[in-house]
Amino acid sequence: MHEFGIAEGILKTALDTAAQHGAGKVELVRLRIGALAGVVDEALTFAFEALAEDTPASGARLEIEPVPVRCYCARCDREFEPPRFSYRCPACQALSTQVRSGRELQLVSIEVS
């Protein structure tokens, strides 16, 4: 459900930025969303499209780049991508407490015309 609030934030930033740059229309919004961010892409897209109706972002596409979870193993001094959120280092089996990526909710850029 919180996808709606996030979509509102994206739309506001996109519209404000487009206006500042003297652009009439938002064509594309690029996002990076981590696998641990707890956001469902479809729900976010649905909410954004609904909110963008009758605004200069109407019809704009959301391009979502998924960001995988990456953990750091202090014992092996290396990063690894855990399978299905297990956080265990595949080399030494130690549990990693350092998730270095995967919680991103980032607005990368917009394309305007």
Place this chain on the structure above:
Amino acid sequence: MCDHCGCSAPKHSHAHDHAHAHGHGHGHAHDHHHDHDEEHRTIALHQSLMARNDRHAEQNRGYFKGRGTLALNLVSSPGSGKTALLEATLRDLKNEFRMATIVGDLATDNDARRLRASGAPSVQITTGTVCHLDAHMIQHALEDLGNTPVDLLFIENVGNLVCPSNFDLGERLRVVVTSVTEGEDKPLKYPSIFQNADVVLLNKVDIAEAVGFKRELALKNIREAAPAAVILEVSARTGAGLPAWYDLLRDYTRAKPAAHHHA
């Protein structure tokens, strides 16, 4: 009035936080764009969608630090026993700490009323359709708490294991409350909320046997999903395991300077 930001709540309609957007008086230099209406331009932003919440959360963290308050954010699914756990805590530690609660609920203030019965101040945040608390709502609740000195502030989040995980409230400890009636695989289904938990309280252990709870499997799953968390098995109803929870609270309050509470 909202002094913190241009919050979009209807009663705070002065959305002034983007005032900088009006500072671009040089906008007329862009006339040439009218000749290229079809041209697409990319504008780099590289900003976190949580930036505004995170800013408010940092303000809250500073506020708590300045006042020597240990703030805890309690998250769980509905019915895990957060309120019962807080009732027991407020009752058992009332001669030791000055405590307060902030309670988020979709519609009712039943939980806040239950907690107020303990004598500790409790501020209700009714979120309506919003499924989580955010750092800005906490700022308004702190205004309502006023200048009451507080050693321990318990923030009871909306019962929901998905949405609250993105919203830093400025707390020192994120506590996930889960219970034996929810089954052993809860942590695997909600990895996002468990992953950065500081404490996991496994509640209702008094009825574990009756519901066929597989303790070893559950503890293993919690350990895997919340690698950094302290795991405590408790029963808010019988009091089993609560001394360890209270010791943890004591440890974290002792770690701060200027503890000036007396029984």
